Amino acid sequence: MKRRNFIRKTGLTGLGLSMIPASYSRSSIEEFIGTEMKPVCLTTWNFHQASKKAGELLDNKISALDAVEQGVRVEEKNIQNHTVGNGGAPDRDGFVTLDASIMGPDGDCGSVAFLQDIEHPVSVARKVMESTPHKMLVGKGAYNFAVNNGFKPKDLLSAESKKKWKNWLAHKNYKPIINIENHDTIGMLCLDQKGDLAGACTTSGLAYKMHGRVGDSPIIGSGLFVDNEVGGAVATGLGEEIMKNVSSFLIVELMRQGKSPQESCEIAMNRLISKNPNYKDFQVAFLALNKKGEVGSFCIHQGFTYMKYGNSVNENFTSKSLLKN
Ligand code: GLY
DSSP: OOHHHHHHHTTOGGGOGGGSOTTOOHHHHHHHHOOOOSSEEEEETTOHHHHHHHHHHHHTTOOHHHHHHHHHHHHHHOTTOTTSSTTOOOOTTSOOOEEEEEEOTTSOEEEEEEEOSOSOHHHHHHHHHHHSSOSEEEHHHHHHHHHHTTOOOOOOOOHHHHHHHHHHHTTOOOOOOTTTTTOOOEEEEEEOTTSOEEEEEEEOOSTTOOTTOOOSTTSBTTTEEEETTTEEEEEEEOHHHHHHHTHHHHHHHHHHTTOOHHHHHHHHHHHHHHTOTTGGGSOEEEEEEETTOOEEEEESSTTOEEEEEETTEEEEEEOEESOOO
16 A cells, blocks of 8 residues: 555544654554554565465455465465475475464464475365364374375475585584574464454474474464454464464463554563573564554564555565664
8 A cells, every 4th residue: 555545544634744754664654553454464574475365365355264374375385485385494304394373263273283295284284173173283193184185295395495405414503594594484364354363374494403393383372373352463483482482372462451463562572582591593573463454563683574465455564673783
């Protein structure tokens, strides 16, 4: 949405543009005056094709639950993306192992972890939610469940990811590069035309992790949480830190207490860094959406961006960060 349209849409012409400092970025303007919007789709990082896919589905009155699943599948399929699904970076033993979760407006959820050779873990997670008495399946059990339900096995280790892994084997240093190897997840939150919320999150996890390592993304409350009465939150970055603080659940609970999505992300980040004095060594980022379509985001290091699709416009915004590095 153009700034002028944004002002018009939110009915703020009477306030006068002079109230909004000219130097404010788009995201700052939204924080300054707030925004109510529906439908809306938020996506971590610059995953513009996934955001567009989900946003256009929402414009066509598709449910938030279907939109988040179809949206994140775009990046699961994208072999150029080395942090999600097909083409994802392998673990240190050369295996691509995937984690994903999904949560709908009725409070139900499903997830898979340590899943191999299946391109669309988010759809397996949805199947777990809808067709089993369970909420989470892992490893071989998740794989067998997927294959028994018609998902086709596929080798997900791309030639490029394999080459990078072989180069890594030469030194085996494990210090993920912030915003590159230390960024990973596509997390998506959608508010549909009926006003219902859903979220999804899918990742190949940290590059060159230990075999068997599972991150925050499939852990409901850590990488993803949605409460249709309040809002939703997703997290990206170093999963171990996010899991220790159950950050997405915390953000939603803060919104329940009346905090804005922005305040909630910042309070949750303060909680997280207060528990680890080494917070400058890793990246964590949060993205939140409330029932009114208001947005919040916060990260440790500069460099985290997010997509927002609303009013049929698909745009990338820079998140506020704790460190100004
Ligand atoms: N945030 C995703 C992971 O740590 O695996």
